[in-house]
Amino acid sequence: MTLAAEIDNETSPEKLLAPVLSAFWDDEKSWTLDTYRRHDGYEGLRKALAMAPDDLIAYVKDSGLRGRGGAGFPTGMKWQFIPQGDGKPHYLVVNADESEPGTCKDIPLLFANPHSLIEGIAIACHAIRSEHAFIYLRGEVVPVLRRLHEAVREAYAAGFLGKAEHRQKHGLGSGLDLELTVHAGAGAYICGEETALLDSLEGRRGQPRLRPPFPAVAGLYACPTVVNNVESIASVPAILNRGKDWFKSMGSEKSPGFTLYSLSGHVTSPGQYEAPLGITLRQLLDMSGGMRAGHRLKFWTPGGSSTPMFTDEHLDVPLDYEGVGAAGSMLGTKALQCFDETTCVVRAVTRWTEFYAHESCGKCTPCREGTYWLVQLLRDIEAGKGVMSDLDKLNDIADNINGKSFCALGDGAASPIFSSLKYFRTEYEQHITGRGCPFDPAKSTLWADRGGRTDTHTEVNA
Amino acid sequence: MTTSSPEGVSLGMPQLPPPDYPADVRARLEADAREVVARYPDSRSALLPLLHLVQSEEGHVTRTGMQFCADVLDLTTAEVTAVATFYTMYRRKPSGDYQVGVCTNTLCAVMGGDAIFETLQEHLGVGNGGTTEDGKVTLEHIECNAACDFAPVVMVNWEFFDNQTPASAKRLVDDLRAGTQVEPTRGAPLCTFKETARILAGFPDERAGAVEASGGAGPASLIGLRLAKGEALPARVVHPRAGGPEGSQPHDPSPSEHLSSHDAPQQTSASDPAHPAGPSAEEGE
Numbered sequence: 001m002t003l004a005a006e007i008d009n010e011t012s013p014e015k016l017l018a019p020v021l022s023a024f025w026d027d028e029k030s031w032t033l034d035t036y037r038r039h040d041g042y043e044g045l046r047k048a049l050a051m052a053p054d055d056l057i058a059y060v061k062d063s064g065l066r067g068r069g070g071a072g073f074p075t076g077m078k079w080q081f082i083p084q085g086d087g088k089p090h091y092l093v094v095n096a097d098e099s100e101p102g103t104c105k106d107i108p109l110l111f112a113n114p115h116s117l118i119e120g121i122a123i124a125c126h127a128i129r130s131e132h133a134f135i136y137l138r139g140e141v142v143p144v145l146r147r148l149h150e151a152v153r154e155a156y157a158a159g160f161l162g163k164a165e166h167r168q169k170h171g172l173g174s175g176l177d178l179e180l181t182v183h184a185g186a187g188a189y190i191c192g193e194e195t196a197l198l199d200s201l202e203g204r205r206g207q208p209r210l211r212p213p214f215p216a217v218a219g220l221y222a223c224p225t226v227v228n229n230v231e232s233i234a235s236v237p238a239i240l241n242r243g244k245d246w247f248k249s250m251g252s253e254k255s256p257g258f259t260l261y262s263l264s265g266h267v268t269s270p271g272q273y274e275a276p277l278g279i280t281l282r283q284l285l286d287m288s289g290g291m292r293a294g295h296r297l298k299f300w301t302p303g304g305s306s307t308p309m310f311t312d313e314h315l316d317v318p319l320d321y322e323g324v325g326a327a328g329s330m331l332g333t334k335a336l337q338c339f340d341e342t343t344c345v346v347r348a349v350t351r352w353t354e355f356y357a358h359e360s361c362g363k364c365t366p367c368r369e370g371t372y373w374l375v376q377l378l379r380d381i382e383a384g385k386g387v388m389s390d391l392d393k394l395n396d397i398a399d400n401i402n403g404k405s406f407c408a409l410g411d412g413a414a415s416p417i418f419s420s421l422k423y424f425r426t427e428y429e430q431h432i433t434g435r436g437c438p439f440d441p442a443k444s445t446l447w448a449d450r451g452g453r454t455d456t457h458t459e460v461n462a
Numbered sequence: 463m464t465t466s467s468p469e470g471v472s473l474g475m476p477q478l479p480p481p482d483y484p485a486d487v488r489a490r491l492e493a494d495a496r497e498v499v500a501r502y503p504d505s506r507s508a509l510l511p512l513l514h515l516v517q518s519e520e521g522h523v524t525r526t527g528m529q530f531c532a533d534v535l536d537l538t539t540a541e542v543t544a545v546a547t548f549y550t551m552y553r554r555k556p557s558g559d560y561q562v563g564v565c566t567n568t569l570c571a572v573m574g575g576d577a578i579f580e581t582l583q584e585h586l587g588v589g590n591g592g593t594t595e596d597g598k599v600t601l602e603h604i605e606c607n608a609a610c611d612f613a614p615v616v617m618v619n620w621e622f623f624d625n626q627t628p629a630s631a632k633r634l635v636d637d638l639r640a641g642t643q644v645e646p647t648r649g650a651p652l653c654t655f656k657e658t659a660r661i662l663a664g665f666p667d668e669r670a671g672a673v674e675a676s677g678g679a680g681p682a683s684l685i686g687l688r689l690a691k692g693e694a695l696p697a698r699v700v701h702p703r704a705g706g707p708e709g710s711q712p713h714d715p716s717p718s719e720h721l722s723s724h725d726a727p728q729q730t731s732a733s734d735p736a737h738p739a740g741p742s743a744e745e746g747e
Contacts (some may be wrong), residue, residue, distance in 0.1 A: 008504070013689035025679040032727050058654035098608045101567045107608040110647065132503065139551050139662050140563075140607055142620040143649035143676070149666040150673045181501045184662045186510050186549035189605065203509030203535070205548040221504055261686075264610035265569055269695055271611045271685030287689055305568065337569050337610060351568040355605055361548075446575035446614060446648070447627055 013287040018250055018258045020238050021231070025112040031147050036115035042160060042172075044237030047124040049174055054084075057128040060204035060236060064256040065242035068105075069095055069192075069229025070303065070319045070332045072255075075236070081216035082128045082224045091225040092124050092133040093201065094233055097185055097192040099138055100304035100412075101355060102335035106230035108272055110137075110144045113234075114151035118180065120233035122160050123240060124455040126174045128226055132181070136197050139184040144270040148182050155180070188358035193407045194227040195359065207363045208407035231260060234411045251277035255320035259334060265300070266292050266340035266444070278323065281336060282315040294449065295340035299423065303332015304353045306412025308419035329419070342448070345424045346431050349416045350378040356413035367410035370401035374417065381428060384436030391428055395421055479699045480525035488530070489605040491519060498664060504537050509545055511663045513552055518659035522553035545586035551662075553600075558593045559654045564631070570606070571655045573613040574627065579603050581628035586635060598639045599656075611682040612647070619658040621649030624680060650675040 003177040024030055024039045028103025048056050061076025082090055094117065110117060121133045137145055155161045161180050166426070168172035183201060190196045191206040198220050200206035219225020235257065239247045248256045255277040261284060264270045268289030275284075281300065291297050296310045302319060308329040310317065317327045324331040339348065357371035377394055379384045394417055402414035421428065430438055442448060466729050482488065494515055499508045509531060510627050528542045535542075564579040565571075582601055593600045600611030609615045612624030616631055623634060624647040637644050638652075645651050661667050663730040689695065 012691050012692075013686075017686055017690035019690050022683070025687055026684050028678065029674065030678045032671075099606060101606040102569060102610050103606070104608045104610045104612075108611075108679055112683060138608070140604070140617065140620050142658055142661055143622060143646070144652065145661060146667050146673050147665075149661075153666070182664065183507075184511065184514065184664065185551075186513065186662075187551035188549050201507055202504065202509065203506035203545065205545055262611055264613060265573070268595065269682075269685050270613070271682035273686030273689075273720040275686075289684065289695055305628075339572065343572055348568045348572065351566070351571055355567055358605070360682045441572070443577065444572045445577060446625070447574065 011283065011286060015338040016279055016283055016287065017275045018266055020258045020417045021109055021113060021116055021234055021260065022272060022274045025108075030112045030227060031114055031151065032237050033115060033151070033158060036113070036119075040241055041115055042119050042237075044240035045119050045122050045160065045172065047240045048126055049172065053127050053129055056123070059244060060239065063239045063247045064254070065232065065235060065239060065247070066095070066255065066257075066321060067229055068231035068235070068259060068333070069395040070100070070306075070330070072331060075228060075232050078216065078228065079124065079128050081214070082226060084129065086224065089132065089221075090128050090130040091220045091223060092121060092128060092130045093194075093198065093220060093225055093227045094121060094133065094135045094230055095192060095194060095197055095227055096135050096137040096230045097197060098188040098230070098333075099192050100306060100333055100335065102262070102304045102337040102353060103333040104262045104264065104335065105272060105333065107141055107144055109230060109234060109260065111147060114144075114147050115155070116237060117230055118155045118160065121180060122155075122172075122178060123236050124226065124228065124233055125176070125178055128224075129176065130226075131177045132179045134181045134183055134201060134220075136183050136185060136201055138191075139186050145182070145184055152180055152182055167358055172336055188361075189355075189407060190361045190407070193409065196407065197227065198225065205361070207266075207361045208409075210406055252318075252320055252322070254322050255331075259321075261319065261334045263288065263335055263336050263338065265338040266295060266297075266343070267338050268292055269340065277320040278318040279339040280316050280318060281310075281338075284336070285315075285338075290451065291338065291340055292449065294364055298339050298341045298343060299345060299420075300336060300338045301332075302329050302334070302336065303414075305337070305355070306330075306408070306415050307321070307332040308415045309423065310419075311423050329415075340444075342439065342443040344382075344437055344441070345420050346378065346382050347437065347439065347441070349420045350375070350382050350457070352416050353378055353413060356409065360409060360413075363412065364405035364407075366401045366404040367413065370397050370410065371413050373397055374401075383433050384431060384434070386428075386432045388429070388432055390432070391421065391425065401408060482530050482532060483519075483526060483725050484681045487519065491515065491530060492534065494665070495530075499534070501664065506537065509535060509537070509542065510549070513542075513546055513549075514659050515663040517552060518656045518663060521656050521659075522528070522556055556593075557655070558598050558600035559656075560598060560618050560652065561600045561602065561620075561655050562635060562638070563602050563607075563620075565605070565607055565609075565613070565617070566603040567606040569610050570614045575603075575614040578614055578616065578626055578628050579629045582635060585632050586627065596639060601635075613682060618646065619652055619655050620662075621646035621652060622680075623647055624682075645678060648676050648680050658725070704713055 027035050027451050029035055057079045065075045066072045125133055159167050159172045161178050162178050185191050188206045191200045195209035196206040215227055251257050258276055261273045286346050299309045299311050301307050301309050302324045316373040317323050321331050353374045357375045360367045360371050362368045398414035398417040401410040498511045499505045509580045512531045517523050523546050532539045532542045566579055588601050591602050614626050616623040616626045
């Protein structure tokens with residue numbers, strides 16, 4: 001084998017990608033129980049039910065699975081925190097409120113393969129001895145809600161869910177009942193924060209709670225509760241079925257396993273890429289056609305708008321928890337939003353900040369007031385009405401929000417401010433000295449390069 | 463003190479209780495509500511789905527609907543109102559059969575969402591939250607809807623219309639107003655906003671074929687899988703509606719244009735006129 005061929009092989013998508021959750025999304029009717037079972041569906045549950053709950057928790061902990069919702073907390077450890085033999089009901093609540101700007105992994109996962117989540121729920125409930133689980137799905141995704149309703153119906157009929165005797169009859173019982181309620185939210189980003197989600201699920205305004213007590217001690221209805229992200233729970237069945245060593249063979253020691261990376265923005269091929277943790281943006285772009293033709297990467301987020309932005313200097317950062325952290329950001333939800341040189345960073349940050357101001361629940365003063373004032377300053381700067389001292393003021397206000405509220409929404413609002421000022425301060429200054437925005441938004445659109453080049457590029461860029 | 467309102471000067475009379483639902487409607491909703499409440503260990507958890515349910519009855523959350531929720535769950539109307547006003551999916555005024563939401567969060571906005579939203583405002587002659595005169599379409603801009611790999615995204619009654627352009631979005635709203643059956647890129651053939659609200663209350667869509675409609679994962683969702691299988695990159699599949707840039711206006715934002723500034727605070731619940739919540743003095747007085 002020549003060296004060139006060897007290199008080719010090392011960088012080929014077949015080598016670099018590892019579809020597990022997405023492995024059969026291209027099957028006809030991938031969302032049905034039949035299809036799921038043809039692909040070893042619910043085999044992980046059989047193995048899990050043969051284990052004692054504590055052994056199961058230890059097994060998931062040993063696998064090294066970390067939360068895929070943003071914070072990266074070890075999933076098994078979250079389960080272990082649930083007090084046992086306390087006489088209270090235990091609850092599992094799945095966070096399917098995917099709303100972080102740029103994040104688009106759980107929704108396609110649930111649309112194409114909802115049973116992986118339901119199997120994961122059945123396994124997790126056996127581990128934490130829960131008889132009632134909830135899926136808190138954001139309301140704005142009715143096609144997904146439809147498929148969840150249907151998948152839950154199928155799972156009840158097949159005995160994966162339901163009364164203990166019903167499950168036992170199908171050879172799937174842990175001796176416990178298992179009810180699963182699909183709950184549609186009503187439009188509030190803050191409900192993706194786990195304690196706000198619990199308040200919302202209790203029929204209240206979605207406002208974060210002070211911790212401690214943590215949900216593991218006093219969560220839903222003040223009972224011990226595990227709140228896990230969709231992808232975290234949906235990853236558990238494969239770990240059980242194929243083994244923790246298989247899982248640990250992917251990724252790094254501290255960030256083992258596979259995960260969904262969501263590529264979006266000015267790239268040739270936006271979409272879902274499931275790969276071992278630690279792949280780089282350069283590798284993902286190399287295999288997928290790169291940035292759109294004739295343009296270069298300007299800035300990107302590793303894990304949604306709340307994670308500090310990166311630039312083209314960071315193309316080789318390993319996209320795992322440690323790698324991204326060491327480079328000054330967070331892996332977050334692996335929402336790789338890529339923007340090219342036509343994009344005004346001030347416009348992008350202003351819009352994100354407007355989002356945070358709109359979504360701040362209003363409970364904590366630094367976040368409620370701070371995001372409001374950030375928006376005022378940013379709008380002035382974008383419109384060419386800013387002054388140089390505004391830049392330090394932006395930084396100062398962001399600093400007064402960051403880390404000073406109950407939940408991480410305010411921290412998320414500060415991230416794009418800090419990071420854009422760090423990498424693109426001159427662009428802010430241009431808006432001020434030039435008395436306006438030097439960019440033409442029309443050039444950033446999906447159809448900007450179509451005119452005149454339609455003949456040659458229709459098939460790829462259409 | 464500010465006492466004037468569009469309705470005139472407040473005379474200090476407390477608002478009368480809302481009218482009740484007709485007996486048959488109330489009986490039907492109570493049966494539905496019992497089913498919803500039974501899903502939860504604690505009845506109050508049913509409040510969000512019940513607000514979706516009353517929205518499915520009248521197209522928006524009315525005072526009657528909130529009173530109904532309060533009665534069923536043994537809450538005060540203040541408790542129900544506090545929740546109904548927190549969440550953006552609950553409409554506070556009569557609106558159209560089809561809610562057209564254009565994503566204008568950063569990524570979609572940059573990819574063309576701003577241009578689409580501006581085009582639709584001009585085309586329909588309504589602003590953010592406005593409804594066309596025929597009562598068919600309510601236009602609004604929405605936040606990130608978890609479909610960034612399909613940007614720019616438009617949602618109609620919370621079904622996905624992926625990879626839109628100003629031209630395709632115009633055709634979409636024209637079809638909606640003309641009563642032509644419209645099918646989303648991902649999701650089921652459109653039903654009305656009220657019917658959608660019933661699904662959100664937790665009652666499965668009973669229409670034949672609704673679950674299967676539009677098939678499996680969308681093309682962008684499959685790109686990584688195809689590459690992993692050694693397939694060549696597929697040509698980006700474009701929804702038949704998505705056309706070229708014809709009819710699109712280059713976006714030329716005025717300095718005063720800021721999308722979220724259209725999110726003027728909505729009217730909150732009526733307060734006791736004897737104890738107004740507003741500022742007691744104008745600033746600078």
